[in-house]
Amino acid sequence: xxxxxxxxxxxxxxxxxxxxxxxxxxxxxxxxxxxxYVYVVDLIERExxxxxxxxxxxxxxxxxxxxxxxxxxxxxxxxSPGLKRFVHxxxxxxxxxxxxxxxxxxxxxxxxxGRNHALIANAHLLMPGQHTVIAGEGVFERxxxxxxxxxxxxxxxxxxxxxxxxxxxxxxxxxxxxxIYQNAAHDSGTYITAVMGYPFSSPEPDVLLVVNxxxxxxxxxxxxxxxxEIATAIVDRRGxxxxxxxxxxxxxxxxxxIYLEHAGEPAYMTLDGRRLQLSYDESTxxxxxxxxxxxxxxxxxxxxxxxxxSIGLLLFLFLTGAFLSYGFSKxxxxxxxxxxxxxxxxxxPAAGEDGRPEGNEFELIQRxxxxxxxxxxxxNRTISGMAPVMHESFVSRLLLxxxxxxxxxxxxxxxxxxxxxQDRGGRLAALCxxxxxxxxxxxxxxxxxxxxxxxxxxxxIRRELPGxxxxxxxSSGLLVCIVRLPDDGAEAARxxxxxxxxxxxxxxxxxxxRTILDAHLEDVHATIGVGRAVExxxxxxxxxxxxxxxxxxxxxxxxAEVCADADGRGDEPAYAERFLSQDHVNEMAxxxxxxxxxxxxxxxRRLLGHAAAGRATAEAVRQLxxxxxxxxxxxxxxxxRKDVDIAQFSHLFQRLHRCYTEGEIRTFVEEAADELFTxxxxxxxxxxxxxxxAHIDAHYGDELGIEEFARQLGMSPGHFSRSFKEVVxxxxxDYVTRRRIEAAxxxxxxxxxxxxxxxxxxGYLGRHAFIRAFRKLEGVTPGKYxxxxxxxxxx
Numbered sequence: 001x002x003x004x005x006x007x008x009x010x011x012x013x014x015x016x017x018x019x020x021x022x023x024x025x026x027x028x029x030x031x032x033x034x035x036x037y038v039y040v041v042d043l044i045e046r047e048x049x050x051x052x053x054x055x056x057x058x059x060x061x062x063x064x065x066x067x068x069x070x071x072x073x074x075x076x077x078x079x080s081p082g083l084k085r086f087v088h089x090x091x092x093x094x095x096x097x098x099x100x101x102x103x104x105x106x107x108x109x110x111x112x113x114g115r116n117h118a119l120i121a122n123a124h125l126l127m128p129g130q131h132t133v134i135a136g137e138g139v140f141e142r143x144x145x146x147x148x149x150x151x152x153x154x155x156x157x158x159x160x161x162x163x164x165x166x167x168x169x170x171x172x173x174x175x176x177x178x179x180i181y182q183n184a185a186h187d188s189g190t191y192i193t194a195v196m197g198y199p200f201s202s203p204e205p206d207v208l209l210v211v212n213x214x215x216x217x218x219x220x221x222x223x224x225x226x227x228x229e230i231a232t233a234i235v236d237r238r239g240x241x242x243x244x245x246x247x248x249x250x251x252x253x254x255x256x257x258i259y260l261e262h263a264g265e266p267a268y269m270t271l272d273g274r275r276l277q278l279s280y281d282e283s284t285x286x287x288x289x290x291x292x293x294x295x296x297x298x299x300x301x302x303x304x305x306x307x308x309x310s311i312g313l314l315l316f317l318f319l320t321g322a323f324l325s326y327g328f329s330k331x332x333x334x335x336x337x338x339x340x341x342x343x344x345x346x347x348x349p350a351a352g353e354d355g356r357p358e359g360n361e362f363e364l365i366q367r368x369x370x371x372x373x374x375x376x377x378x379x380n381r382t383i384s385g386m387a388p389v390m391h392e393s394f395v396s397r398l399l400l401x402x403x404x405x406x407x408x409x410x411x412x413x414x415x416x417x418x419x420x421x422q423d424r425g426g427r428l429a430a431l432c433x434x435x436x437x438x439x440x441x442x443x444x445x446x447x448x449x450x451x452x453x454x455x456x457x458x459x460x461i462r463r464e465l466p467g468x469x470x471x472x473x474x475s476s477g478l479l480v481c482i483v484r485l486p487d488d489g490a491e492a493a494r495x496x497x498x499x500x501x502x503x504x505x506x507x508x509x510x511x512x513x514r515t516i517l518d519a520h521l522e523d524v525h526a527t528i529g530v531g532r533a534v535e536x537x538x539x540x541x542x543x544x545x546x547x548x549x550x551x552x553x554x555x556x557x558x559x560a561e562v563c564a565d566a567d568g569r570g571d572e573p574a575y576a577e578r579f580l581s582q583d584h585v586n587e588m589a590x591x592x593x594x595x596x597x598x599x600x601x602x603x604x605r606r607l608l609g610h611a612a613a614g615r616a617t618a619e620a621v622r623q624l625x626x627x628x629x630x631x632x633x634x635x636x637x638x639x640x641r642k643d644v645d646i647a648q649f650s651h652l653f654q655r656l657h658r659c660y661t662e663g664e665i666r667t668f669v670e671e672a673a674d675e676l677f678t679x680x681x682x683x684x685x686x687x688x689x690x691x692x693x694a695h696i697d698a699h700y701g702d703e704l705g706i707e708e709f710a711r712q713l714g715m716s717p718g719h720f721s722r723s724f725k726e727v728v729x730x731x732x733x734d735y736v737t738r739r740r741i742e743a744a745x746x747x748x749x750x751x752x753x754x755x756x757x758x759x760x761x762x763g764y765l766g767r768h769a770f771i772r773a774f775r776k777l778e779g780v781t782p783g784k785y786x787x788x789x790x791x792x793x794x795x
Contacts, residue, residue, distance in 0.1 A: 017329035022322065029321070033314040036306065044303045051299070053266060053279035056232060056292035059222050060281040063234075066221065067286060070117050070194070071167060074209050077109050078198040087127070087198075087206045103139055111136040119217045121191055124150070126208040128158045148178045150212075152193075157210045161195040163203035168195040169287065171240040172215050190215040192242055218243040222290070230295075235259075236288040247271075247293055255291050268296070339365060390416045392472040399430065399472070399480055401541035409538045420537050426484045428469070429506040430531035430540055431513055432547035433479040434554075436660060438523045447476070454479060457520065464516050467509055480544060483509045485533055502533035503564075510562045517560040525660040526560035527551050554618045556662040580607075580627045588628075592635035597677040604628050604669050608662075618660050625656055625665060632676055649676075688713055689727045693735065700739045701763045706732055736763075741777045744770070748786045755782055 077083065086102045106125060114120045114136065124135035126142065133145040140149065146156055152175045161168040170193040177187040191212040197205030222232045223245035231246030233255065241252035250271075258267050259280050267278045274295055281290040394416055403409045413420050435454070457479065458471040467483045474480055485505040510530045517526040531547030534540060546565075553563040580588075584607065591600045607628065611621050629652060652672050659665045692709055710720035724732045740762040747758045759770035774782045 017332055018325055021325035021328050029317045030314065033310050033317065036310045040306070042303075044306060050266075050279075051294075053281070053292065055224055055230060056279050056290050057281045059224065059232065060283060060290040063218070063221050063290070064283055064285055066117065066119060070113075070120065070211065070213075071196075073113055073116065074167075074194075074196045074211060075200075077106075077113065078196060078200070078207065078209055080109065082106060082109075083125070083198070083207065103134060106134050107136050107138065110134070113211070119213045119221065121189065121212045121214040121217075122150075123209065123211045126157055126210055127206070128204075128208065129206065144180070148180050148182070151176045151178060157193065157195045157208050160193065161197050161205070161208055163197060163201050163205065166196060166201055169193070169236070170195075171236065171238070172242060175212060192218070215243050219245040224292075231293040233291045233293070234288050235291055242288060250293075256289070259289055259291070336365075387417055391418050391470065394418060395470045395472040395480075395482065396474055398537065398540050399474060399544040401545075404538055404541065406536065406538055413537075426486055427502050427533040427535060428537065428540060428543065429483055429485060429502070429509070429533045430543040430547050431481040431483060431506075431510055432529035432531065432544065432551055433481060433513070433517070434527045434529070434551050435477050435479065435521070436525040436527075436658070438525065438660075438664070450476070457517075460520055461513065461516060465509070465513055474544075480547075481513065482540065485509070499533070503530075506530050506533055507562070507564050510564065514560045514562050521560070525554075525558070527554045528560065528562045529553075530562065530564040552617060552619050554660065555615065556612055556618055556621060556660070556665070558661045558663075579623065580631060585631050588631050589635050589638070592632070597673065600632070600677070601670070601673050604673070605666070608666060608669065612662050618665075621662075621665055622656055622659065625659075625669060626653065628669070629653065629656065629672060632672075636676065686727055689724055692724070693728060696736055696739055700736065700743055701761055704736055704763070737773055737777060740764070741774055744774060744782065745778075745785065748782060749789055758782070 082102050082105045086099070086106065110123045110125065113123050122136065124133050124145070126133050131142040133140045133142050135145065135149070137149070142156075146152075152173045157168075160170055172190050172192055174188060174190050178184065179186060191214060194211045194213060196209045196211075198207050198209070199205060218234070222234065222243060224230045224232060231244070231250075233244040233247065233250055233252070234242040235252040235255050236242055237256070239253035239256045241250055241255075244250050254269070255278070258269060258278060261267075264280050264282060266280075269276050269278060271293070275297065276293045277296050277299070279292045279294070283290065394412060397403060398409065403412060410420070435450075454473055458473075461468055461471055461481055465481070465483070467485070468481055469484055470482045472480055472482075483506070485502050507530055510528045513528055514526070517524075517528075529547035529550035531543030531545075531550075534543045550563040550565055554561060584603070587603060588600055591597075591603070607624060608621065611624055616624075629649075633649060652675070656665075656668055656672075659668050692713075696704060706717050706720060710717045713720060715723065721732055724735075728735060730738075744758055744762045747753055747761060751758075753761070755767045755770065759765075759767045762770070764770040764773070771781055774780075774785070778785060780788070
């Protein structure tokens with residue numbers, strides 16, 4: 001800051017501060033007040049008027065989300081195996097206990113549905129063919145339930161549902177709940193009924209799931225509590241007001257007519273002497289429209305207040321600006337004077353020693369700053385060592401599309417010292433390199449070792465690949481190399497032939513890169529996706545996304561591979577047998593049921609051979625193998641003698657997704673078949689259950705819960721029970737009971753213990769349970785058994 005002079009006299013720093021603040025504080029403040037009065041207030045008025053539309057959009061998404069979660073749980077209930085079995089009971093009646101268990105499960109699901117969602121008042125299942133209703137309270141005859149427990153006085157759900165949509169919706173209906181065979185209603189409310197049928201969208205469903213949504217809860221959900229000036233409503237396509245918050249007796253038909261007339265744009269209406277602004281947000285999933293009704297006068301009141309306040313502030317600044325400038329100048333000058341005093345005692349060069357005049361306080365501080373920069377120049381060198389890391393991070397963000405406009409790209413690149421090389425011309429292309437370790441071979445590398453390998457590879461590419469500009473690691477196992485293509489001239493660049501030439505140049509670069517990868521990488525599947533050529537750095541995200549899609553074209557061949565696009569679309573080649581056909585699924589299930597495991601293997605081999613012959617991609621073949629593996633596991637699960645935990649075989653899926661060549665995939669299929677269908681586990685199971693029976697024989701008097709044994713063997717209780725019967729030859733509970741009764745018979749023969757003591761000794765909590773078990777197994781009571789031996793105690 002140079003010294004100011006007036007009439008040949010120097011003005012001190014304090015005077016310069018005062019004059020500067022008077023201009024830089026007072027004048028901009030006055031301009032800001034005028035700007036606020038004219039422009040900002042008008043902007044606020046427009047933004048406030050649009051706020052109701054923003055709010056109703058937020059609440060519409062929130063409400064649609066709640067309804068969608070309810071819909072998903074309704075689908076889950078209708079697709080549950082228990083419901084399907086219950087419906088099929090009509091054709092093949094189940095035992096009474098089994099049917100009762102299924103009803104209990106369904107009632108639990110209905111009650112859980114109501115507990116999960118505050119909007120749901122109640123839910124029930126209607127069986128149109130059986131005239132039966134299943135609700136949380138139990139099972140009812142249809143006429144009884146809709147007369148007393150769910151009396152709407154209107155159409156019943158099966159008349160509402162016609163199968164034209166996944167869910168049929170009613171308007172607000174008042175439903176009364178009465179006591180059975182009583183006419184007085186003890187509970188009532190207004191609800192919206194949602195009906196979903198199974199099979200879905202069928203005009204003649206086997207079962208209907210009926211959910212009553214509480215209108216009061218729905219009104220709370222759409223209410224805008226932070227603003228008393230904005231009311232909300234939901235109007236369906238028939239003009240019915242489904243819910244309204246903050247306004248009463250609103251005409252849904254009028255709201256719908258305004259919405260249709262203005263094509264969903266904001267409109268105005270007058271209600272009870274108030275001018276209301278209407279904003280709409282049509283639901284993308286359901287047949288209704290969300291409406292906000294905002295009082296225009298109330299919304300504009302903050303803007304009017306700001307306009308009045310700006311006038312007052314304008315007058316205030318005129319009166320106080322000078323006093324503020326004086327105070328600020330005095331406060332700022334005090335530390336400057338203190339700095340000058342301290343620097344005068346430092347080792348800074350004296351006035352005139354460096355060829356410059358003494359100047360004012362600011363020039364003294366400037367000389368001190370220059371000295372400090374010279375003393376700390378080594379810090380600049382340290383910071384410059386971080387430049388490669390910053391450059392790579394910037395390029396990664398470019399590829400991910402975080403910077404897409406030229407201004408931000410140039411600004412950020414200049415900040416970190418990155419040369420964009422715009423003066424060299426030529427197009428750019430991103431070569432996406434995915435590195436996957438062989439499924440077999442040497443020990444798998446740690447993440448640290450992979451990082452070192454990737455660093456060495458980047459340095460090799462920089463040295464040996466002509467045209468390589470930058471390399472960056474976008475994610476684990478994914479390296480991107482940015483290359484510059486030869487410049488064909490500005491005029492030629494706009495022609496189709498120039499685009500083809502650029503693509504050819506990018507392909508040549510990719511082939512050169514493949515040669516480098518083959519020479520320097522071992523036990524690695526390297527795939528190169530050739531991105532499209534782009535004109536500028538800020539368009540690299542498109543080239544990267546294109547190359548990333550092409551990585552899915554990896555074939556089953558070993559070694560490094562270049563994936564380019566001949567037709568310019570970037571889509572993955574279609575392959576008809578990416579998934580198993582239903583015929584193949586049924587064939588595998590039939591072969592498994594017949595125990596023909598060798599035939600199952602052969603069918604899998606044929607499918608893989610057909611895929612390889614059709615030049616399917618590695619990703620398509622892995623998807624086919626995933627479908628085969630899932631089919632095998634489902635076939636095992638359907639076998640009544642087995643209980644398959646899919647998580648138990650998660651390692652198979654992990655191994656499959658590390659396979660990239662035809663040989664690796666075929667080896668995996670063979671080994672997976674060995675693991676799933678071999679009989680070698682039976683010997684181990686016999687040893688495990690031999691330990692279980694030995695423990696029971698030694699501790700029959702203890703509590704012998706099946707859950708503890710199942711936990712120790714890493715099985716579910718059901719799997720443990722079935723495996724125990726298969727290996728031992730009888731059910732677990734039968735084995736425990738028989739062993740206890742054998743011990744009890746020995747005590748009855750050889751001791752004089754009372755029946756209560758014997759029951760406790762062999763593991764029963766009371767004599768009654770002991771007597772029942774003894775009589776069931778031996779045909780007589782314990783007392784009669786003992787009396788038959790020595791005339792002992794009677795029961």
